[in-house]
Amino acid sequence: MTRLILIIFLCANISSYAQESSTFDDKHFIEYLTNSLKNNDVNIENKNAFLKESSNYWNDRKLDYNLHPENYEKAMSLFHENQEKFKEIVSAANNKMNNRIEDAIKNFQNLDDRNTFSKNSILFVGSSSIAGWKTSISFPEFYIINRGIGGMNMTEIIQHYEILIKKHSPSVIVIYCDIDIEQGKSPEIAVNAFKELTRKIKGDLPKTSILLLSMKPAMIDDFIGRNIRKNKMITNELLLKFSEKENNIQFVDLASPMLNVDGKLKTDIFINDGMHLNKLGYEIWNPIIRNILLELTK
Template sequence: MKTLMGKRVLFLALLTALALNTTVFAAEKSKHNFARWENSISQFEKQDQQQGVQAGGILFVGSSSIRMWDLKKYYPDLPVINRGFGGSEIVDSTHFAERLILKHKPKVIFLYAGDNDIARGRTAKEVANDFKQFVSVVHKALPETRIVFISVKPSLSRWKLADTMKKANKLIKEQCAQHDYLAFADVWDPMLGKDGKPRPELFKADGLHMQHEGYLIWKKAIAPYLPQN
């Protein structure tokens, strides 16, 4: 009888813990201000209406490092689509995936995010889980679309967060290695100098956003994952 009672108490405790975790997750999501991006997303939708939507392109999504990348200049002969919105996190690209990504039915998606996420307090594990959720949402609709995660970059202004960023990169790289339609493009190591720190010449005055030289490194890093036809 005592054993049965003990099992029932343990079961109730597990249910309570599960309910608390679910509540915390829902609360965290509700606190995230997705509405701040509504204007940016609406502008992208207007572009789609004006220019039309064609399947099979190469879509770049993520934060300001994507938004500020002049993709048409770097890839004049490829069907590139820029859907970067500055300041965004992985969860933002996931939340707006249907409006931002899925309707384009891209052959390849390049995602850069995680940088702002960590700067705002997310842990490496949380960033990796956010990426997993992004993949789940995209692959549910587009199971054969390749998703390439551009590693969180080192920067002068956020160098104090380097350890967390490296851990996040490691966890996401491990995820990518387990899936045929995922890939990891490393920009971390090539952006470091001989002293093991970010190369100053790659950055604008703010120490965060990149100059042309930085984007040349990115271009080389993602080259193996661009469609050949």
């Protein structure tokens, strides 16, 4: 729960709090985190204060952190300890996220009721990387349906499978979702959800090709929680191994092209929140996906 709240806080709310600059320099932020750990009052007020101060601090330094993470080892360790301390404190942000997803599903249902879609469509489904992708502009040669919802995890995709996927009977389904890992689930649990979804698709739509897109590294991975980047990469490896044993399922590595030759993440491919791709980011993804779609539909 803590990670979901922090995702909302750091992304949508790098919009509110992150308009402010941090009141702490590096030394005083470490002192603040240390004192926060010593404070035995674990309540929503202290949690909100921790989230606000941390959001402002990391937002100011997210670029430098990605270039020089070694300079922030102590601060990051203390930050993760505080995340663990407050993880049992539930926020109203969870209900807001659930309501937003349900509203988006209803909007898609209303859209479907008013339109007819090609049976040779390419369906993009998943979380915010799909929702923010201008897929019809990026792939004008195809009939595109985009059913992305920011913050939607794999369980929610499966829950709304009939509306999001089955009813469209697409020729190709492109799936991206990193929310399960960002919510703190293990790579094994995340991959099991992908397996469950693909079983449903193959059972109902046996001729449909499935593309599993790799989880992307993001500038704020470490701010979301401990080992988020590591667990994304482990999940990618497991999805690759799974896809190699399956017919009509292909794993697509979009993560490697997002790295510089030194292995560090390209920082100019994200919007200001450090999580979502900008035009440059999607320009890395587009030709990779286009070539695969052309091969699958020729």
